[in-house]
Amino acid sequence: MTSHPAVDALLGRSNRLGSDPRTTNYAGGNTSAKGSTTDPVTGGTVDLLWVKGSGGDLGTLTEDGLAVLRLDRLRALKAVYPGVEREDEMVAAFDHCLYGKGGAAPSIDTAMHGLVDAAHVDHLHPDSGIALACAADGEKLTAECFGDTVVWVPWRRPGFQLGLDIAAVKEAHPQALGCVLGGHGITAWGNTSEECERNALHIIRTAETFLAERGRPEPFGRVVEGYAPLPEEERRERAAALAPHIRAIASRDRPQVGHFTDTDAVLDFVSRAEHPRLAALGTSCPDHFLRTKVRPLVLDLPADAPLDAAVARLRELHAAYREEYAAYYRRHATDGSPAMRGADPVIVLVPGVGMFSFGKDKQTARVAGEFYVNAINVMRGAEAVSAYAPIEESEKFRIEYWELEEAKLRRMPKPKPLATRVALVTGAASGIGKAIAHRLVAEGACVVVADLNGENAEAVAEELGGPDKAVAVTVDVTDEQQIAAAFREAVLAFGGVDLVVNNAGISLSRPLLETTARDWDLQHAVMGRGSFLVSREAARIMIDQKLGGDIVYIASKNAVFAGPNNIAYSATKADQAHQVRLLAAELGEHGIRVNGVNPDGVVRGSGIFAAGWGAQRAATYGIEEEKLGEFYAQRTLLKREVLPEHVANAVFALTGGDLTHTTGLHVPVDAGVAAAFLR
Template sequence: MASHPEAAALLARSHRLGADARNTNYAGGNTSAKGTETDPVTGGDVELMWVKGSGGDLGTLTEAGLAVLRLDRLRALTDVYPGVEREDEMVAAFDYCLHGKGGAAPSIDTAMHGLVDAAHVDHLHPDSGIALACAADGEKLTAECFGDTVVWVPWRRPGFQLGLDIAAVKEANPQAVGCVLGGHGITAWGNTSEECERNSLHIIRTAERFLAERGRPEPFGPVIEGYAALPEEERRERAAALGPYVRAIASQDRPQVGHFDDSDAVLDFLARAEHPRLAALGTSCPDHFLRTKVRPLVLDLPPATPLDEAVARLKELHTAYREEYAAYYARHAEPDSPAMRGADPAIVLVPGVGMFSFGKDKQTARVAGEFYINAINVMRGAEAVSTYAPIEESEKFRIEYWALEEAKLQRMPKPKPLATRVALVTGAGSGIGKAIAQRLVAEGACVVVADLNGENAAQVAEELGGSDKAVAVTVDVTSEEQIAGAFRAAVLAFGGVDLVVNNAGISISKPLLETSAKDWDLQHDIMARGSFLVSREAARVMTAQELGGDIVYIASKNAVFAGPNNIAYSATKADQAHQVRLLAAELGEHGIRVNGVNPDGVVRGSGIFAGGWGAKRAAVYGVPEEKLGEFYAQRTLLKREVLPEHVANAVFALTGGDLTHTTGLHVPVDAGVAAAFLR
């Protein structure tokens, strides 16, 4: 259907509008086009409407994201419309208006597009338009800004009646190019796609100029003494220190992934005198508070407050926030309302430091933060020319606990086993570590790819899907400072760490008399000392989060099997193996499980073997290096070669949810080496 000229023009217009954050927020708004097509059943002409369906984003809209409906049937729904009290029933009726197969499910805004008598319609959520829509005297300001070319439509929840209202406004105001929807956004129309886009941009840019020219210079008030932003390095240190505790309070009902933002818009808002009042009023546009909750949690202390005092105050505020949210639910819930979905904040604001936002995955958390910045921009615009006046709390509840919204949530796919979990894998730039990172991301985790080779780490992170899935850190595991830096990066990127894999290592294969003290120290510094340092930092973060966690050591069959010419490597692996037992005993009270994997003979894809270890082991066994993997396989009970992905499978088995009561275990991944059986 997108091959139709009007539909193709719609997609192109949507991409242009969605590419500019000033025009609409992520996944916000919808666009439509009407045109005539040949009905494959009758051979006659049929009037159709292509409209962005439920979900999706204008900037990346595809043909599959369009719902295609017959206009005659859609407009006929006005004859059976049962009234505003039952307007939700009309969403199901849209399915009977669909034309052909496939396409997206029609959204709640379908009526707005179908009932308005215009070939092309845009409904958008620009910050400038919402600022007017959420000003106390928004109707008056709209008239001052646009004259009679843009008409005010009072707040009404999205639905069939709003579509009727806008259609009536357009019919009564033939000179108008669009409208401002109270508490919501804007709608524009045109006879062509170009005219519609031009009208949308006219409304947005005109509102921007109006706010800039008419607005007072400091709408958020003066800077509060002691609340100015900390210097960048200092505030990021502070954010990393607070992050695990903030994630703990955002995850009391269910685990969440975090995102940190210290952009100028956030820091300036939190430094100003009016931020407590405005934050308490909450966001207004439905797209905003569905992702940010009705209001954020705001730490009411200056950034110089000692960390322990700030953490204690956050916990007090969290208790109050949960009580207040439960009271909000009780005030407005009806007998048939969906159950309360959780009382933790999605947005936590820390003056002088920045904003923490949370969601079921990194993208959701990041987008929630972006939406709160949209809300800050709206507040700034409204306060510049008037007073910020969001829609009533009862209306917010109707949107948040709307049966249609609940149905949308129920249609979401089942989370993957490692959804909401944040993993840090050392030595993940190649070989076994890379395979582990790949498996963890495939199972829903966010991964910090840690490696001494920063270029390799960055390449792996990019291959895994970029910053919403993985980030890279350069880290030498013998350095306490670099390890601490890696965990700080994890907290700032994803909110914390839940799963750590100690995989970094080297292999020095020499007979005893040829093994120097330097060889011994290097081997132990990287694997024994390095694993200890990584696990210690992991325990600090995990205990602060109060979410439990997993630490997995990639040890070796050599931890229990005595082979020749391998004293430094095998002794280090034995050290790692006992660390598993020691830490399992110590960290269990915090819900942190510690387990190990004992591979053997992982030749293909292994950075260690490629770095010279393979040649040395091949010489020990008297086989060509290229045949070493086959040699190892033939000495096993199963006669199978072990690959990096087999080790990754074991890591997932230990952490993927089924072995919830297992700690202190070592899992062999060696295809069966009887001499290495655990006793």
């Protein structure tokens, strides 16, 4: 329950505005409300400002995401404002204006909301508004579009001075309901929450109508021969083939997770004659280029160019991109500038195929792509009525390497051990595989949940957090085509694959004389052949990525222990165990480590045991099936039952970063079975 009617109204308005992509982009913009309350200390009335805090998202904003400040103290800062050259100091001063516990950290735009003389203020980044803000004659077009009801404010970097500027505009133009901020976005205000929201939407919709009615057709020019979109199936095949190579490009300085987009807006943009010129101009709105970098890398080959030629050209363009970015940094850096953060692209555009975007996790990569789509929409609008004219490069640098932005990055929590790693786990819809998937996501990885049971795989992926954390693929590991398709889905979802766990399996427990050739073939097809096929496809991608990788086999104690009535299963596990050694020897030169885990007696949650293996093993040992886990525990040195989570722990130990120089190892997870000691 919120504590003030103004807060209720503010949150409702914010959620409505933030949920519409035409209104503002993810985590973009901020909203505020002013109101009075009774001070619990003095018993008197105190005027407060509630404003979206730093880093929040309007669409999901809650009261915890609001900064709460005393309005009198915030406005008193005007008297101590040291001028635009030192305006960054004012952000620290906001902390001295906080009321009570203060809520979220105040953002750089807090001054705008506090200094403008209106009860409610919305600052948003709609594509239509930014199109006017980034047009070469934006001031003239704003007047044509709105008359004197919306005022043009020339570009100024967000901060205290911009707040003063907008407050002055509001005071000088009493008839105005808002303003267009050059190179930036819009701000609207109102005496009530309803009026403010109505004014913000009026600016956005009026700008949309103006651009549609006044805009010329095909603002991006003609479709270039050879650059038209490939047919969907062919396009996705091409994207999957390119993805590991492009991820290698984006991850030169540090590993990144990828996202692929082939929406109509992207495909149309990269098919048109003007896209190289416009892409080179870069994005403009600060929200855009902070997410996408100043400009993208653009492949300048037709969509049907040979794959090898496209990869070679991407590498050439990447080398040039890095040199150009370093030169951009040198042109504008001062003694006080933060160090260069990296020279790899965040956005890579491929004509006929689509857009690849990258980030420290899937959400960041996806949002970067969404922001570049916003930038395309802005360019289209600006070019339709005028010419796209983003802010000066020097201003972009001032924001990209802003000390306040650097301080925000320093406050970010330390990445989890498996951050940026993309894992594919076979047999992940139950038992050991499911436990492994959960552990890998908990440690920061993105996971592809691969299983023959697609419905159960979907359920596990949803448990893990949905598409920004995990995706499901249905795959029979005995089928080469299905395996290739599963890896294609993986690289399209996350950019590539770094960590593969061969866990899929079945178990047929029968004496030698009752074991059929079909039993033998099926057992080996799933675990021996299946593991080989999965590892081969994984290695292809890992080699192309140039990021190393991990392949882990869930083998078994039975790989080294000779037990009764188990010829097909145990022989296949021995096959898997030796695959570990063979692949470790072969793939080490590529930085790919191959290790194994040898569990035993993992009964609880096991799909294999539930499917009849448990009953068969219980009959072999002459015990009741429900006591099988206890039986296995009592025959171990530690007298402990082995659970799926214990196997997952071993997978993490092998891949989590501490065993960087270990390959070809088998780790027993059997609570101690002396007969299965490795020697």
